[in-house]
Amino acid sequence: xxxSYVPPVISGELGRNAPRVAEDRNFYARxxxxxxxxQIDGLPVTGLIEEFGSPLFVFSEYDLRAKAKRMREAFxxxxxxxxxxxxxKTNYLGAICKIFKSEGWIAEVVSQFEYEKARKIxxxxxxxxxxxxxxxxxxxxAAIDDxxxxxxxxxxxxxxxxxxxxxxxxxxxVGLRVWLDPGIKPVWSxxxxxxxxxxxxxxxxxxxxxxxxxxxxxxxHIGTYILMPDAYAVTAKKLVQLREQLRRKHHHLVxxxxxxxxxxxxxxxxxxxxxxxxxVPPIEAxxxxxxxxxxxxxPAEQPMLRLESxxxxxxxxxxxxxxxxxxxxxxxxMLTDEGLSARAYxxxxxxxxxxxxxxxxxxGINLLYTSAWYQFQILPxxxxxxxxxxxxxxxxxxMAIDVIRDHVDLPPLETGDILTIHPVGAYxxxxxxxxxxxRPAVVLIGSDGKxxxxxxxxxxxxxxxxxxxxxxxxx
Ligand SMILES: Cc1ncc(COP(=O)(O)O)c(C=O)c1O
Numbered sequence: 001x002x003x004s005y006v007p008p009v010i011s012g013e014l015g016r017n018a019p020r021v022a023e024d025r026n027f028y029a030r031x032x033x034x035x036x037x038x039q040i041d042g043l044p045v046t047g048l049i050e051e052f053g054s055p056l057f058v059f060s061e062y063d064l065r066a067k068a069k070r071m072r073e074a075f076x077x078x079x080x081x082x083x084x085x086x087x088x089k090t091n092y093l094g095a096i097c098k099i100f101k102s103e104g105w106i107a108e109v110v111s112q113f114e115y116e117k118a119r120k121i122x123x124x125x126x127x128x129x130x131x132x133x134x135x136x137x138x139x140x141x142a143a144i145d146d147x148x149x150x151x152x153x154x155x156x157x158x159x160x161x162x163x164x165x166x167x168x169x170x171x172x173x174v175g176l177r178v179w180l181d182p183g184i185k186p187v188w189s190x191x192x193x194x195x196x197x198x199x200x201x202x203x204x205x206x207x208x209x210x211x212x213x214x215x216x217x218x219x220x221h222i223g224t225y226i227l228m229p230d231a232y233a234v235t236a237k238k239l240v241q242l243r244e245q246l247r248r249k250h251h252h253l254v255x256x257x258x259x260x261x262x263x264x265x266x267x268x269x270x271x272x273x274x275x276x277x278x279x280v281p282p283i284e285a286x287x288x289x290x291x292x293x294x295x296x297x298x299p300a301e302q303p304m305l306r307l308e309s310x311x312x313x314x315x316x317x318x319x320x321x322x323x324x325x326x327x328x329x330x331x332x333x334m335l336t337d338e339g340l341s342a343r344a345y346x347x348x349x350x351x352x353x354x355x356x357x358x359x360x361x362x363x364g365i366n367l368l369y370t371s372a373w374y375q376f377q378i379l380p381x382x383x384x385x386x387x388x389x390x391x392x393x394x395x396x397x398x399m400a401i402d403v404i405r406d407h408v409d410l411p412p413l414e415t416g417d418i419l420t421i422h423p424v425g426a427y428x429x430x431x432x433x434x435x436x437x438x439r440p441a442v443v444l445i446g447s448d449g450k451x452x453x454x455x456x457x458x459x460x461x462x463x464x465x466x467x468x469x470x471x472x473x474x475x
Contacts, residue, residue, distance in 0.1 A: 034388040034411050037379035037420045041445040045321055045381040048443070048451060049418055055322040055363035057442040059425060059454070061099060063317035065447070068103040071313065074283045075305070079291035082305045085129050087261050088114050090310025090426050091318070095444050095454040097121045100313070108261075108308035112139035119146070129258070129308060131177065131219075133191060140164055144172055151175035151219050151258070153192055158203060165212040175217030175258065176204055180238050182222045182231040191221065195238055201245060208250045215252060217306065218243055221260025224311060225269070229281055229289035235259060236293035243303065258306040259290055265315030267374045267423055283312060311426040318425020321381075322363040324417040325396065329357035356392045359413055364395020364402040367440070368424060369431040371404045378404075381418040384411035393419075397436060429455075434463055 039045060041060050049056060068084075075082040085108035086100040092114060097107065098121060107118040110132030118128050125146020133153050135143070137160060143150050144164055152158050152174055165172045177192030178200040193200040200218075207215045218239045222231055239257050247253045264280045272279055294302055365371055378393055388409035395402035404421065413419075432439055442455040 034384070034409060035377070035379055036381065036383050037422070038381060040319055040420075042449050043445055043451055045418055045420055049321055049323065051451070052441050052443055052453065053457060054418070055320060055361075055367065055440045057367075057424075057429065057440060057455075058319045058321060058451075059093075059096065059442065059444045060317045060319075061444055061447045064096065064099050064314065065103060067313045067317065068100060068105070071283055071307075071309065072103070074287040075291065075307070078287050079294055079302075079305055081302060082291075082307065085306060085308040086313070087308050087310030088118060089430055090261075091314045091429050092117055093429060093442060093454055094121050095452075096314065097123075101127075112136055115139055115143060115148070129175070129306070131191075131221075131308075137164075144168055149173060149175055149216060151177050151217060152203070152207075153177050155203070158206065162210060162213070165210070168212070171212055171214050173214045173216035174207060175219050175256070176200065176207065176215065178218060178220045178239065178242065180220055180222075180235065182234045182238075184222075184226070184228050184231045186223070188221070188223050192219070195220075195242060200242060204242070204246055204254075205250065208246065208252050215246070215254050217256040217258050218254050219258035219260065219306075221308070222262055224262050225264045225267075226262040227264055227280065229285040232259060232262075232286055233289040233293055236290050240293060240297065240303075253301065254303065256304045256306055257294075258308065261307070261309040261311065263309050263312035265311045265423055265426060267315055267376070269373055270375050272375070315426040316423040318423060318428070320363055320367060320421040320424045320428075322361040322419050322421060324359050324413050324415055324419065325362050326360040327357065327413065327415055328360065328394070356390045356407065357410075357412070358392045358394050359410075359419075360394045360396060361404070361419060362396050363404075363421070363440070364397040364437075365399075365404065366395070366397055366402075366435045366437060367432050368395075368404060368421065368428050369433070370424070370427050375405060375408075376421045376424060378408050378410060379420040379422065380411065380413060381420065384413070386411045434458070438463065 037045060040058055041062055048058060084105045086097060086105040087108045088097060089110050101123065106127040106129065107123040108129045108131060109115045109118050112135065115128065115130060125143065125148045128148040130143050130148050130150045135157060140150060140160060141164055150161060152161060161174060178195050179189050179192045180195035181187050193203045204215055207213045220235050220239055222235055236257065236259060243254050243257065263283060263286050266276045266280055268274055268276055268279060290305065294305060388411050391408055391410040392406055393404040393408060395404055429442065438458040441453055441457040443451045444454045445451050
């Protein structure tokens with residue numbers, strides 16, 4: 001048997017609330033009715049909107065913990081020496097971070113703001129990995145004082161860390177960010193030091209030679225939504241090689257390898273056809289690819305493995321509930337208006353507008369930045385016994401590009417219908433923008449089945465609070 005074969009895992013990977021019926025999940029065998037979603041963790045979708053307003057982000061604590069458990073088991077059952085960091089930029093709501101903290105995750109941050117937020121949430125300095133291309137001097141100083149692990153991105157940052165280290169009483173442990181060719185495109189070359197031309201080795205040597213620094217980690221984050229487990233095997237091999245080179249030349253065995261994030265969630269990019277399980281490999285396949293490389297090393301030389309995932313852990317746990325506020329459709333007159341002229345019909349064909357009904361909903365790309373890449377599921381909150389027809393979901397912004405799904409098959413909807421958009425837990429809350437509308441409330445359905453607000457709906461004061469009026473304009 002091919003040792004790289006990983007059997008498909010049929011489980012709650014889509015989250016407890018995802019449509020369970022096979023026909024719902026299979027584009028080709030869907031039958032006449034499109035999938036709907038009535039409740040999340042036992043709470044009716046319509047009731048949530050009544051209580052907290054629309055639109056509304058909803059997160060499931062059950063799903064977050066289930067994902068953490070699955071990831072932990074996938075890696076630790078293969079390689080006990082695995083540790084986990086939560087990529088805060090994926091979703092830095094305090095309640096979400098606290099859940100991962102309680103699951104044993106430390107924090108991975110990429111900016112001064114995130115660093116300060118991690119400390120405020122309650123992560124100790126020693127529980128923070130500090131990445132990112134821009135770490136201001138004051139942030140670096142705080143991180144050094146607090147004992148956080150700085151993963152150095154570039155030569156200028158290395159010089160700054162050296163300078164701060166020379167003023168610091170103790171030896172400082174640091175990581176080195178490395179970029180390499182993992183055999184897939186695009187190669188992320190913006191961050192860290194290049195492996196292939198020896199730059200990473202030169203930077204590592206400079207750190208090892210500095211008595212005030214200790215090289216703790218070799219790190220590489222190859223990208224996000226990576227569908228090829230083998231790319232991680234290549235990355236692990238290359239980092240192991242670099243580690244070996246450093247040991248031979250400098251007698252320093254770097255204790256940690258950090259393979260970054262990048263594991264995909266159960267989401268499809270635009271243009272991909274489902275079912276999603278056939279496109280997205282299970283987490284166990286990634287765990288196998290990475291840990292097989294590390295297990296080839298003699299046990300005493302096996303490094304600690306660190307992972308700093310975001311998307312995989314949080315995407316499916318997040319839902320956006322939204323209400324249809326208008327039904328638009330150039331084809332609607334065609335269905336009823338027999339007098340439609342051949343010319344008008346042709347015009348519509350040319351515009352490619354003839355076959356789609358448009359639904360305007362009360363959420364837009366202001367809340368769903370990642371809709372530019374991912375085709376979210378759109379799930380009505382009631383069963384509609386009518387065949388799905390090509391439809392388009394418009395957001396509520398006064399911008400033509402505000403389209404959440406350009407083409408999605410949906411049963412006929414009415415104004416007032418509630419739709420659940422899923423999965424949206426990764427990156428949307430951190431990348432959302434305040435453009436002409438208030439950002440909505442976010443609730444967490446706790447393990448006890450109770451819904452709590454974890455971020456209140458914005459008010460005029462929240463938005464205008466930081467504004468100041470020059471004296472002469474107040475008169
Ligand atoms: C350095 C670093 N680590 C981890 C992550 C998390 O990636 P993902 O959400 O794909 O797991 C990112 C995001 O791109 C990142 O830049």
